[in-house]
Amino acid sequence: MSSPAFHPHDHGHCIATALAQAEQVVAARGLRLTPVRRRTLEILLERHGAMGAYDVLERLAEDGFGHQPPVAYRALDFLVENGLAHRIRRINAFTACLHPGEDHHAAFLICRACNGVAEIPAARLRAVMEAGAAEADFSIERVNLEALGLCPECRMAEAGGKA
Amino acid sequence: MSSPAFHPHDHGHCIATALAQAEQVVAARGLRLTPVRRRTLEILLERHGAMGAYDVLERLAEDGFGHQPPVAYRALDFLVENGLAHRIRRINAFTACLHPGEDHHAAFLICRACNGVAEIPAARLRAVMEAGAAEADFSIERVNLEALGLCPECRMAEAGGKA
DNA sequence: GAGTGTAATGTTACATAGTAACATGTCAAC
DNA sequence: GTTGACATGTTACTATGTAACATTACACTC
Ligand SMILES: [Zn+2]
Ligand SMILES: [Zn+2]
Ligand SMILES: [Zn+2]
Ligand SMILES: [Zn+2]
Numbered sequence: 614m615s616s617p618a619f620h621p622h623d624h625g626h627c628i629a630t631a632l633a634q635a636e637q638v639v640a641a642r643g644l645r646l647t648p649v650r651r652r653t654l655e656i657l658l659e660r661h662g663a664m665g666a667y668d669v670l671e672r673l674a675e676d677g678f679g680h681q682p683p684v685a686y687r688a689l690d691f692l693v694e695n696g697l698a699h700r701i702r703r704i705n706a707f708t709a710c711l712h713p714g715e716d717h718h719a720a721f722l723i724c725r726a727c728n729g730v731a732e733i734p735a736a737r738l739r740a741v742m743e744a745g746a747a748e749a750d751f752s753i754e755r756v757n758l759e760a761l762g763l764c765p766e767c768r769m770a771e772a773g774g775k776a
Numbered sequence: 777m778s779s780p781a782f783h784p785h786d787h788g789h790c791i792a793t794a795l796a797q798a799e800q801v802v803a804a805r806g807l808r809l810t811p812v813r814r815r816t817l818e819i820l821l822e823r824h825g826a827m828g829a830y831d832v833l834e835r836l837a838e839d840g841f842g843h844q845p846p847v848a849y850r851a852l853d854f855l856v857e858n859g860l861a862h863r864i865r866r867i868n869a870f871t872a873c874l875h876p877g878e879d880h881h882a883a884f885l886i887c888r889a890c891n892g893v894a895e896i897p898a899a900r901l902r903a904v905m906e907a908g909a910a911e912a913d914f915s916i917e918r919v920n921l922e923a924l925g926l927c928p929e930c931r932m933a934e935a936g937g938k939a
Numbered sequence: 940g941a942g943t944g945t946a947a948t949g950t951t952a953c954a955t956a957g958t959a960a961c962a963t964g965t966c967a968a969c
Numbered sequence: 970g971t972t973g974a975c976a977t978g979t980t981a982c983t984a985t986g987t988a989a990c991a992t993t994a995c996a997c998t999c
């Protein structure tokens with residue numbers, strides 16, 4: 614199964630399974646998926662896309678949660694630390710993880726036009742990276758593998774716009 | 777030759793060749809390595825490390841250049857656009873490129889303790905990334921391949937510190 | 940060698956992103 | 970019902986990055 618992110622699919626299914634798995638992960642670790650945290654995850658799950666912390670915050674505020682940056686950052690950090698979301702450094706944004714629980718190394722395809730994000734498996738990438746690091750006697754702790762470009766839809770739109 | 781960045785070496789040589797190559801690249805493109813730009817590159821070249829734009833700016837200001845952020849960002853952007861420096865998104869910083877001119881895709885090993893940065897070849901990484909993108913029908917324009925961890929020296933220091 | 944166009948530099952002012960520190964609330968355990 | 974741990978909220982601030990515009994340097998023309 615390749616990433617459905619950029620293609621039509623039953624996204625309700627994505628959301629349902631991601632939430633269910635999130636519950637499990639959190640329970641297994643003896644942590645709590647509190648209202649803010651859950652809502653934050655739901656917001657991220659609305660699209661296969663990335664959202665800035667301040668956009669998330671705005672949504673949370675609308676829902677009656679706090680209005681200050683730490684409210685969003687704390688929830689987002691919680692999700693990231695527990696593998697329920699990923700941070701996309703390239704665009705200072707966050708995206709929900711589609712298959713939390715599975716200990717995976719992910720890479721990201723980021724559409725510069727629509728902020729869409731697809732998560733692709735990165736086991737091989739990680740391995741190659743580790744090999745390079747070994748040669749330099751460097752010990753890797755975290756990796757960020759991100760590609761910026763155009764998703765199929767936005768590529769069409771750009772090509773069409775020129776015509 | 778593996779990356780010398782984290783090991784003792786004749787760094788004057790790194791600097792000299794990088795500057796010479798920079799001159800060539802810029803001349804070949806009909807651009808100008810003006811004083812600010814050159815000085816910015818020299819500052820980045822002082823170490824195999826990453827510097828934030830504001831740190832660079834401070835140094836530039838000391839040398840009599842402007843004191844405002846755009847001064848640094850413009851010079852840095854020029855260097856990045858022409859392959860003379862790289863931007864490290866993970867830590868919002870910039871690092872000099874060690875072999876400009878050669879059209880290369882680089883990955884970076886970033887020491888979280890000393891901000892040291894080693895550039896490693898990323899042709900294979902890029903290829904794997906492209907393969908993943910192809911499956912998702914995504915067209916890549918730029919990639920960021922970064923690993924955070926500890927360089928050999930800082931790893932020793934940390935291990936030693938515990939003892 | 941004055942005039943003109945372009946690139947580069949500089950400035951002000953602002954936008955966006957992220958965090959430290961502390962006060963308050965919640966809730967389970969004892 | 971008190972304690973302790975965690976979660977939420979706030980204020981206030983730091984850090985990073987840009988838009989917009991004024992000024993300067995310099996090549997090129999006439
Ligand atoms: Zn979906
Ligand atoms: Zn798109
Ligand atoms: Zn060197
Ligand atoms: Zn180090």
